[in-house]
Amino acid sequence: MAFSDAQLETMNNASPRGLHFNTGDPCECGADADVSTCSSREYSDSMVYKHKCECGARWQTWTEG
Numbered sequence: 001m002a003f004s005d006a007q008l009e010t011m012n013n014a015s016p017r018g019l020h021f022n023t024g025d026p027c028e029c030g031a032d033a034d035v036s037t038c039s040s041r042e043y044s045d046s047m048v049y050k051h052k053c054e055c056g057a058r059w060q061t062w063t064e065g
Contacts, residue, residue: 006030015061016049022048024059 003011003021006028010022014035027033034054040050045065052058 004028010035010053011051011059011061014053015049019049019061019063022060022062024051025057026051026054026059027055027057029053029055029057 003026007026010028010033011026013031013033014037035051037049037051038049039049040041042062047063047065049061049063050058051061
C-alpha cells in the first residue's frame with residue numbers, strides 16, 4: 001500500500017518511528033492532527049497500537065519487542 005506524504009506525516013507524528021502499518025486508513029491531517037492512541041499486548045513480544053484522529057480516521061500499527 002502506498003501512502004501520500006500527508007498520510008505518512010500523520011502516522012509518523014502519531015507514533016514512534018519503527019512501527020509497522022497493520023490495518024486501516026490513515027488520514028491526511030498531517031502534523032496538526034490530534035490523534036489518540038491506545039495499545040494492547042497481542043503476544044508476549046508484540047504490541048498493537050490503535051490510532052484515531054479527530055477527523056474520524058482509524059488505523060493500527062504494530063511492533064515486535
